[in-house]
Amino acid sequence: MPSIEARGLAIEFPLYHVSARSLKKRLLAKAAVRVKTDEANRVVVSALRDLSFTIGHGERVALMGHNGAGKTTLLRTLAGIYEPVGGSLRVQGTIGTLIDPSAGMDQDSTGRENIRLRGLFRGLSEAEMQHMEEEAAAFSGLGEFLDVPIRGYSAGMGVRLAFAVATAMQPEILLMDEWFSVGDADFMERAEERLRGLVTNAEIMVIATHSEDTVRRWCNRVIRLDAGRIVADGTVEDVLGPPPG
Numbered sequence: 001m002p003s004i005e006a007r008g009l010a011i012e013f014p015l016y017h018v019s020a021r022s023l024k025k026r027l028l029a030k031a032a033v034r035v036k037t038d039e040a041n042r043v044v045v046s047a048l049r050d051l052s053f054t055i056g057h058g059e060r061v062a063l064m065g066h067n068g069a070g071k072t073t074l075l076r077t078l079a080g081i082y083e084p085v086g087g088s089l090r091v092q093g094t095i096g097t098l099i100d101p102s103a104g105m106d107q108d109s110t111g112r113e114n115i116r117l118r119g120l121f122r123g124l125s126e127a128e129m130q131h132m133e134e135e136a137a138a139f140s141g142l143g144e145f146l147d148v149p150i151r152g153y154s155a156g157m158g159v160r161l162a163f164a165v166a167t168a169m170q171p172e173i174l175l176m177d178e179w180f181s182v183g184d185a186d187f188m189e190r191a192e193e194r195l196r197g198l199v200t201n202a203e204i205m206v207i208a209t210h211s212e213d214t215v216r217r218w219c220n221r222v223i224r225l226d227a228g229r230i231v232a233d234g235t236v237e238d239v240l241g242p243p244p245g
């Protein structure tokens with residue numbers, strides 16, 4: 001059964017162009033906690049600190065919190081993009097991500113080539129790949145642009161392609177950021193329908209969002225982050241209170 005289990009999870013990002021010596025002086029004066037030096041005396045941002053949680057079957061989790069709280073970093077860590085520097089993380093199940101439209105896309109390849117690249121990466125057979133290509137081509141509605149290198153796409157076209165590719169297969173664990181809300185109205189309507197199917201059929205969903213509306217509509221649990229730590233974890237009503245009105 002798909003599950004996610006984090007114990008004492010920590011993520012740090014080195015800041016290569018900052019001098020440890022001058023920074024130390026400034027930080028000491030300010031008692032900063034998130035920008036520090038590690039054992040190798042490198043300056044690092046502590047993006048996530050000591051996170052522990054378990055997510056199981058049927059949970060649709062919203063990651064909330066102010067800018068810089070760590071929502072995107074946590075999503076990317078769950079997706080296997082970042083390696084924890086401390087603690088442990090166990091993710092069981094097939095993962096689908098709607099995190100960053102351009103992630104994993106080759107700018108110099110066409111839309112069609114990118115669809116096939118993704119299929120190869122997922123280890124699909126030729127027949128499955130053919131199916132995915134037809135599906136994604138039809139859903140993206142890109143027409144002749146499908147055979148143009150994606151460097152020449154508008155932002156909205158990039159989102160259409162990324163969305164079509166990401167949703168062409170049903171994952172057990174769905175990880176989403178809010179980027180998918182930038183399409184035009186016609187596309188959003190179709191995207192929402194497809195998304196609903198994907199969310200309903202996923203066994204676990206984790207979404208990073210600022211929107212209370214989205215949370216009340218899609219989620220049954222909220223993990224609130226603040227400065228890289230969990231400050232609340234419970235049902236939507238527990239964390240956000242009763243619905244307005």
Ligand SMILES: Nc1ncnc2c1ncn2[C@@H]1O[C@H](COP(=O)(O)OP(=O)(O)OP(=O)(O)O)[C@@H](O)[C@H]1O
Binds near residue numbers: 014047065067
């Ligand atoms: N690649 C990176 N290099 C250095 N620091 C980073 C990097 N990515 C994130 N950070 C830092 O990690 C912290 C958490 O950032 P993150 O993007 O996860 O926050 P967020 O909650 O998603 O914010 P937002 O709502 O603004 O998208 C921030 O302090 C940010 O500066």
